[in-house]
Amino acid sequence: MLARTAMGDRAAFGDLYAATSAKLFGVCLRVLRDRDRAEEVLQDVYVRIWNRADRYRVNGLSPMTWLITVARNLAIDRLRSDRAAARRIEPDAPVGDTETLADPGPGPEAQAMAADERAAVLECLGQLEPDREQAVRRAYLLGDSYAELASAFDVPLNTMRTWLRRSLMKLRECLAQ
Structure with a gap:
């Protein structure tokens, strides 16, 4: 599926998404601990996979290992950028309404x-x-x-x-x- 995605095959990309999105979402969610941010990063993961599928090389690692690495790295990048942004925000800034929403957890x-x-x-x-x-x-x-x-x-x-x-x-x- 990755090889076909690298050639621009949208159907293969759809199949790849269907087969891997739950696992990659779990990786993002584990790192970020926030469902909304994990969903955003997951979207970025698949944009990156679509644009860079040709960079995957068979080298003894499974394609899933490569996909998980992409997801993990993007989630960590997001976590770090969020931490940096949090340092710039005033500590007394008002909290949004997100704390009153129902728990979207598993x-x-x-x-x-x-x-x-x-x-x-x-x-x-x-x-x-x-x-x-x-x-x-x-x-x-x-x-x-x-x-x-x-x-x-x-x-x-x-x-x-x-x-x-x-x-x-x-x-x-x-x-x-």
Whole structure:
């Protein structure tokens, strides 16, 4: 589907969206923790995929890994830009009406499935060394950059990249069991 999308095939792009949008929305939602912002970023993700599908290269990674990386990176970019914007806003600024809306969160079935997945991920995270676990949490759940993590853990930047890469490989092995 990605190859056909790269050639401008709208039907393939529609099929790609249907097959992947729920997963990519989940990635965006996990990083941003806000449904509206996650939906906006998801739209940007698919615009980027449409414009850059030709950049995907078969290199041992699955197409889904590439798509998740695109979604995660855009969500983190949005999170960082929102943080920067929040620093510029007055702390006493009035809050909009969004706090009074009904909860658009997932229903009971989705919550139960998410709880099972969460338990598996937490179990696997617990098998990492404590500093590696904390680095993974900060990088992939809070959106800290490699440079911020390297500074926080007082290690060289390339060491932090190695920590994260090896930790993700261990997590993948653990979750596959």
